[in-house]
Amino acid sequence: MATFLLSVLIFGSAGYIVFSRVKSGKTCDDCKSACPVKKV
Known part of the structure; x- marks a missing residue:
């Protein structure tokens, strides 16, 4: 339960x-420069 809430x-x-x-x-x-992982 604690891990779910976390x-x-x-x-x-x-x-x-x-x-x-x-x-x-x-x-x-x-956003592209901050988190390039999202645009893979």
Whole structure:
């Protein structure tokens, strides 16, 4: 149960960071340089 809550917290925070970054940037240029793993 603890590991499930921890994974939800980690993925939730990561998703929020990515969402806020894309929302504030309007373009994903910063996203491509920040996390190149996503564009594989």
